[in-house]
Amino acid sequence: MIRVPLALATAMACPAFAQTPAPAPVAPTIVPGQPLATIVAEPVAMMIAACDANGDAIVSRAELTACLARSYAAADPDKKGSIGYIGYAEWALKWLGDRNALPSPFEVDRDGDNRITLAELEARFDSIFARLDKDKDGNLTRAELLTIRSGFGGGDRPGGPGGKRGRK
Ligand SMILES: [Ca+2]
Ligand SMILES: [Ca+2]
Numbered sequence: 001m002i003r004v005p006l007a008l009a010t011a012m013a014c015p016a017f018a019q020t021p022a023p024a025p026v027a028p029t030i031v032p033g034q035p036l037a038t039i040v041a042e043p044v045a046m047m048i049a050a051c052d053a054n055g056d057a058i059v060s061r062a063e064l065t066a067c068l069a070r071s072y073a074a075a076d077p078d079k080k081g082s083i084g085y086i087g088y089a090e091w092a093l094k095w096l097g098d099r100n101a102l103p104s105p106f107e108v109d110r111d112g113d114n115r116i117t118l119a120e121l122e123a124r125f126d127s128i129f130a131r132l133d134k135d136k137d138g139n140l141t142r143a144e145l146l147t148i149r150s151g152f153g154g155g156d157r158p159g160g161p162g163g164k165r166g167r168k
Helices: 006-013 043-049 061-075 085-096 118-132
Strands: 037-041 146-150
Touching: 037 043, 043 061, 043 085, 043 118, 061 085, 061 118
Parallel strands: none
Antiparallel strands: 037 146
């Protein structure tokens, strides 16, 4: 039996080191046609999501009402029944994450008296709830709380090819 030395056998199995060199790495580019949608949550949606009291990941109007009352009470410790714009900014910082996050005090202060009452806050959130509640069932799912944005100069791609991914 002829035994071929292992090193030689390996060399025979690997032809030519002299092939054309691999192309230099290229910076990744955005492939045309790739979906560019970004999924984000508005600050107000983040707050509403945290109002889910029973842990079913769905926020009902009752849960939101209770949540708003709780947050307002913390901003109005002396129970004056209204807070000024500075107090509202502190409320927004705590519950929306930023003093300037929407809704702004100007849109919440319906009667324009420079004070925010709980009723005014509830009224504003009521219309926000209605806007987000796409299927109008009185509950907000996490999907309803998200906003789909197309960015990076890409056009709108409603229902792009993303839905076909992950076939199983
Ligand atoms: Ca007011
Ligand atoms: Ca809904």
